[in-house]
Amino acid sequence: MMTNESNKVIIVEGLSDKRQIEKIIDDHVIIVCTNGTLGVEKLDELLETYQLDEKDVYILVDEDPSGMKLRKQLARELPHAEHIYVSSEYREVAATPMKVLANVLIGARFTVHPSYLI
Numbered sequence: 527m528m529t530n531e532s533n534k535v536i537i538v539e540g541l542s543d544k545r546q547i548e549k550i551i552d553d554h555v556i557i558v559c560t561n562g563t564l565g566v567e568k569l570d571e572l573l574e575t576y577q578l579d580e581k582d583v584y585i586l587v588d589e590d591p592s593g594m595k596l597r598k599q600l601a602r603e604l605p606h607a608e609h610i611y612v613s614s615e616y617r618e619v620a621a622t623p624m625k626v627l628a629n630v631l632i633g634a635r636f637t638v639h640p641s642y643l644i
Contacts, residue, residue: 532556534636535576536584537600537607539593542620543586550628553637563596569603583607584634589614610634 534555538544544557558576560568572578585600585607587593600607610630616622622630628642 532581534582534584535578536586536610537572538619539587539596540620543588543618546620546622546624546627547586547631550624550638550642551631551636552639555636560596562592564599569599573603578604579606584610586610586612586619586630588612588618590617593618608634 532554534553536547536555536557537560538547538557539560539562541559541561544559547557556576558572560572564572583604583606585597585604587597587600589612597609601609610633612619612622612627612630616626619627624642628638631638632643
């Protein structure tokens with residue numbers, strides 16, 4: 527479920543990450559794709575559009591060099607954000623098995639569809 531009224535925002539790298547999370551999550555949340563690293567202008571646009579300074583922000587990016595670079599950049603700009611990690615075994619959010627990703631999201635206090643917990 528997603529509404530613009532949500533107080534929770536998950537920032538991911540790509541559309542495949544977003545689609546994977548949308549299948550699993552059963553919570554009011556906005557999922558924002560960065561499409562890789564962010565320039566200053568794009569980051570400012572995201573901050574303003576989604577009011578990221580006023581929301582509960584979660585960063586869920588790949589465990590690869592580009593994901594770690596993006597995580598570091600977002601950590602500087604959004605020090606209040608909570609970081610969610612996928613195992614380096616899977617490296618990518620989209621490549622993480624649904625059950626594993628569901629458990630990672632539960633660990634970050636999100637509600638997930640029960641069918642992904644079987």
